[in-house]
Amino acid sequence: MSSPVQIPFKSMVVIDRLLDTPVYLQIVHQMINAIQRGVLTPGIQLPGSRTLSQQLDVHRKTIIAVYDELNAQGWTEIQPNKGTFVSSKSPARRSDSLKYNTEFLTSYPAKTGFGFKQNILLDKPFVSTDSALEFTDGLPDIRLAPLDRLSKVYGGILKRKSSHKHFGYSHVEGNEFYRETLAHYLNNTRGLHITQNNILTTRGIHMSIYLASNMLIDKGDLVIVGDLSYYVANMIFQEAGASIIPVTVDEDGISVEAIKKLCETKKIRMLYLTPHHHYPTTVTLSAERRLELLSLSAQYGFIILEDDYDYDFHYNSSPVLPLTSADRHGMVVYIGSFCNSLAPGFRSGYLVAPENLIQELGKFRRIVDRQGDMLMEQALGELLEEREIQRHLKKALKIYQERRDSLCDLLTSELGDFVSFSAPPGGLSIWTKWNPELNLMRISKNCLAQNLHLPQKLLYQTESVTAMRLGFGNLSVEEMTEAVGILKNAVKKG
Structure with missing residues (x-):
């Protein structure tokens, strides 16, 4: 058993009086760290409170508080008439207590000690910048968003007793009031004929694509995308195990003739479209091709995943109605969001599909996001009901x-x-x-x-x-x- 005076605690414990953490807890945390990493081994005697207070230049009462906390947590044990010792029940590995390193005690491992899957598909293509x-x-432009009105509505919701239900867990596919008002809004603006049971709320376009891909795509499935196409969607499809087939996009949108030829020779599982304004080329899919794609989808059985990320912005004429508005066979899964309509920070997206798929997607969503943001959805629902969002968009x-x-x-x-x-x-x-x-x-x-x-x-x-x-x-x-x-x-x- 080592004598306590052999351990240079002054070098082992680093106190920062500018931190919010109390000094006694800083000492406790570092001593626990030393015990866990084997620097202070089981059975070693700790200095008396007066001695350690002098070494660390703190009040004796601080060290008494340290020892009380260590003892309460079970890291030390008091032996009457002998002193305080590191608990013999400590699981710390035995090592030479003098072979310590301050950096070893205060640093976090740079790498894992185990292997894991790494996927270059998901490498982040985004770079932050301080550029003006x-x-x-x-x-x-977030400067245009109706933040004042939103903050007032959100604050009012927090104060209502009727809103307490939103603070607990929910097992529905999103805030019911929001889904009801959203269904009414989509029916009026996009020519749909849906109810709240056809809507699953999400945290935005990417989450909607992820949920749909993981639910609908199996390894080896073929997914058609435009050439060029949205890079994030492509990564999600490939991560789900799909093989991507790019198809030419011209001034009228994606080539229907090329898709038809592929369907004649291959089993296509999904077609991913951004038909209102194709990403990245911004061209609009023609009305003729929309009807042809719906017909091909019903004939060959492939899913159309319609990403309508910026439907609300159309300048030269009325917006072209989405494919899902004319879908009679339940082949289109429609996704949209308010992230572009208001601001990217409002992670409020939605997925529209037949009710049986919404129910299954709801089960899957609850694994990764139990219920979404019920309070923000309530606020957005109220803004839709009072037409604040519609006025903002105009x-x-x-x-x-x-x-x-x-x-x-x-x-x-x-x-x-x-x-x-x-x-x-x-x-x-x-x-x-x-x-x-x-x-x-x-x-x-x-x-x-x-x-x-x-x-x-x-x-x-x-x-x-x-x-x-x-x-x-x-x-x-x-x-x-x-x-x-x-x-x-x-x-x-x-």
């Missing part, structure tokens, strides 16, 4: 159309020699095609040096494509003018 300006792939639409037109004018006047594009009929981004001799990655780096973030995920450069998806929704006209000026300088340098 940023082009996105089509995010809204105002925002005019602002976003002005920003779209401004970006089109700026690209033409400042970069017309390098870029070509068509003004999109809706959405919050423009698909721009660039001189293939340009190096888009180098342009991105040049922009970053001038305080403009041009993320890699917006850049598409292969042997056949040199393009960028430039979002305009998050930038005011003044900010956009500055951003395009920086982009112009970056292109000339690149």
